[in-house]
Amino acid sequence: MLRHRVIPALLLRKGGLVKTRRFKDPVYVGDPTNAIRIFNDKEVDELMVLDIEATRSGAGPDFGAIELFAGECFMPLAYGGGIQTLDQAARIFDLGVEKICLQTAALSDVSLVTRIAERYGSQSVIVSIDIKRDWRKRPWLYGSYSKKLLTLDWLGHANKMTQAGAGEILLNVVDRDGMMSGYDVELVRSLAGSVQVPIIALGGAGNLDHMREAVVAGASAVAAGSMFVFHGPHRAVLITYPRYQDMERMLDISK
Template sequence: MLRSRIIPCLLVSDGGLVKTQRFGEPKYVGDPINAVKIFNEKEADELVVLDIDATSQGRQPDFTMISQLAVECRMPLCYGGGITTREQAKRIVGLGVEKISLSAAAIANPALVTEIADEVGSQSVVVVLDVKKPVFGKEFDVYTHNGSKKVRGGLNSLIAEFERRGAGELVINSIDRDGMMKGYDLNLAEHVRATTRLPVTILGGAGSLEDIGALIDRCGLIGAAAGSLFVFKGNYRAVLINYPNPIQKDEIVLRGK
């Protein structure tokens, strides 16, 4: 039976686990390998790890770190950051990573999505679109390089392009909601869910399990990803790796059926 997925998203910078707010103010929160071990114990549905510096620094993926993550991880793992060639993607999948995440490289060269899909399978190709509400107009703007470069073309056209190119999944990341823990942008999520046939994961804004439930209520079968929710606890944002227990998770994911 297909179920909505609840997905921790870990951001890595200089080898450490960090958390941002609106793509700025990165706060060190620990070691990514230790976090993976805890999410193993908590039986997370899936794990996304994004190296937020690789693209902006113009460097290739950290294959040593990726190998360590893949060896430790007992759940499906998606890795993104610095992937610009099909050879890199093939190498990463060979290390035991189930999904490859592309963003700036895919937008700069949409044919790369097809090349990697032909190499490792469409089911392993995820395109991440970082979006922000425009000052004027209705359609969301898309950005790359940690939200510093605005992309030509709107969200809808990019979704259609990557669906045509053979992407297997889309992750829509709200820059406005990143790290704010005030709830997902449900209108954005509903719009994207209605725009594409691809599996969709929404990231940015979750501050409670109720926020995840609201997303699934609105959109049905969907991926609900979160960062701060699963690494912070309480009003003072104390660092504590957490994840819903099996009963809580079942109550949430079955709501969208």
């Protein structure tokens, strides 16, 4: 088993699988159920499904789709998008999802993190923190719902989330999203030095070298989207996943 999880992060929009660049311009890349079946065959460590429209549209989680995804998955599944209440989280867990990912709701109601963690355990709660750098390259919390920079101290917010009960922090960097140019390892390193829970790095992976850099910087797991759904310089759609032997070799930082 790999020491560091390698997680495909699938983005949903209106029921379809999409991929963005810097949180903009979603491009349709296929049917999410088909992608899940392919990842089953490739025996991925864990899968993350994030509905990027559920909160903004006000529709909330699509429980029918979530039930379908959970029924198809042979691996642990994390779901995020539109979750605003404990009852919604409970229903999602009842459908077979192992982890809940919160972002907007955690910003507006930190008690939701605590209530979910108290009922289902901290290991079941991921809080997603989106970071965007300003023109001076300073990192700021970014609200994906409002599409604005937030004035909260981002490391302070991360610590508040872990104190509230979050078992993992998903660090997603807006400027690296979909660019396949590497993770923002400086931010990974800063977060790893600040919190005591596992960190999932997301945003920028283009190859296993990038993933190794994030692991060396302190990430417990690495997630990616474009790297697993695009192939070649023209970004042709092709669902893929690295060979286990290659990941084991590249991500063993004890060597």
